[in-house]
Amino acid sequence: VALNLFKNLTHLTIAGAFNKDYPPFSLDNLSLNMFSSTLTKLSIRVNIFNDCLALLDGHLQRLTTFIVYINSIVYESSPSYMLNNDLPNLKVFSLTSYNDTDQYDMLVVPLLQRMLNLEGLTLYLRVTRRTTFIDGTHIYNKILIHMLQLHTFTFYISSEKRIEVLPLRLSNSDIQRTFTNTLNRQVVCSVHYFSDFDNICHVFSLPFTFDHLEKISNHFPNMIFNSVTYLTLYDIIPFQYKFFVQIAQAFPLLNYLSINNDEPPSLNIYNSRFIDKSWLTIEYPYLTSLDLSFAHIYYINQFLNEKKTILPSLSELIVDYERLKVVTKNFTREKTRRNCATVKRLSVKGSINLENVYRYFPLLLNYECYSNII
Template identity: 35%
Template sequence: MLNLCVGLNDLPDEILMIIFKKLNNIDVLYSLHGVNQRLNKIVHDSIFTSCLTFVKWFSHNFMDLISSDMMLNRFCLQILPEIHDKIKWLNLESSSMKHVLCATNYPNLYALGLYNIDEESVRCLFTSETLPSNVFKNQITILFITIDNNKETILTVVNICDYILTVFTSLIYLSLYESSYKNRLRLLFDDPPPPTFHSSTLQKLNIKIQCFDDCLYLLDGRFNQLNTLYVDLLSIQCPEEIHNQSDLPNLKCFSLSCDYETNYYDELILPLLYRMSNLEQLGLYIAIFVDETFIDGNNLKRNIINRMPRLNQFRFYIRSLMFIHNQVNLPSAEDIQRTFIDFPNNNIISYVNYFPEARRGRCHIYSYPSRMQYYSGIPNNFPGGLYTYVRVVLLLDERPFEHEFFLRIQKSFPFMEQLT
């Protein structure tokens, strides 16, 4: 360490900043904090102290970067108390989050990321008498949470949301997901949520939910300041009768994704969109059963774009499936692509497949680059591309896949977690 410090001291501050910015902030602080006054001044810069991330994504899960008790003690007893007023954002893993949050006061902390949590750790943390309640109630406006899906149940999501909305009364942005993609943990209301399940400050929500009913509950007025909503559904089925389905003039950004096919595009999805008269950004990532014709550019222009005068950004992935009986003049890939000639977004990918044995047709249309998390029903004529948001891939064709096809899949989905 002595030789390293001598070498660093020979370099100008500008070069040291360039070097340190290429390293993890946690490593920089742990290795160089307290070495000498000059290095302290550099590593205490806001570049290294305003956002501290103690977790790392590794092998489909989040890992704690605090690897030993000695490292934890050094941060909690020495480093964090000295830079406490510089910290604005903390990303913590469940095993060390209470130690870090209790190490000192954080007067300028406004954002938290809590990873791999479970219901018990949330309950203990949020009810801890050693933590000043005003930090959660008054300071935290941004909260990211991932739930440990190795042991938790769907009921856990409701309970954790209850804790969050009760404790974090100044939240503006909430994002809640499972730690790795297993499609197990989603918000599900067995009954209408209680009146306490609400927020008068929340403006942006990103969450996985079970069904269309749950989406309608989120939009029934309990979050009256909400302007941005991202929901990923397990299924879209005909909902129960839900009150207060009035217009949603505050909603400016909405994204809906569901990988399972639905028959309710006209009956549920479009009426929901028509409630959003001031929508400016829309993401629609869905699969639809159709009777006579595929969803194409003309359908999207007629039923969505022309009905939303304020819409300036429309990203989508729509997979439509049709049972083939006695239809004639079935559309080709060229027919579908021609419907996007005068489309607002001119970077559209489309292709069509017909499967004689199954007597089915399938059409994919999507804006590119895409932000979809799923890509299902990929056939041999998959056009390729780069899909960094996709985590789940499903292959489907009546002809066998060749080696070159799998190489194309590997290149197209670098962050794929599930392949079937």
């Protein structure tokens, strides 16, 4: 519609990044009627990868800068798109997709290989179900070697291998040594083996400019991520107190935090003789949403107990109801009342007693549960 109304439009931004208040555009069929001979820069959030292909199908003839946020990179047949034509006019391309994909090799790599005259490239990708990690050698041989004009490359790529037998366990240094042709950018590599069939490799350029990081483990590098507001933690070995201190320091602007770990440290959550008196209370000043639905009860106590953690901005809590009852001592415990007092949205697994909940969460506006309310 905008292209029809503004015939001389050169720059257009439509619902950039990932905002739940603005659903992504679906352009699979609409793009067939979209033409512009003036648009040079487009920033847009779309639903699926085919929407991205539709926009690069020759209808935006002068497009030189394309910034696209893709909700889901999944395979869907697209017989009408020109998939083999080069994109010689494109100079700057940015692709961000926060949801994981197993279609990286089939969809993303062939698209990038069409961008022969690219000068600036930004990638944020979470790739799953590969037999090898994505390392510097792969990035150079499959992507960068096709872009002779490229001078700026900013990236975060995580790759997960899920095979029963690993031929070799690569270290951070092994992966680091493969990055010899990435435009002299400083690169960080972090590999973690959760089990023989569940392992992940994070590789990214510095400075880190993205706002999402997912599936971060105990062994993630200790550095500052000033841009990250959305973080998920995952491990099969316990998170210790010092790890959460590190998280608070490394991610000072955190808005969303999810913890997936069902292994607690060897401590009794109520027994004070196990508590190191030198421990400081950890504060997450900007954290508004906390997901503890896959967290051991130890971590629920860690975050709701004001003697351990202060959450002055918390407005959304996602948690198992029975575990919440234990930690709050059936909604009577004073030490957990403060961090619950600001919550406006509560999502729980299990039956919920509304009277107790509303008494303990005085600002609660809405709730969601996954079974009958009692």
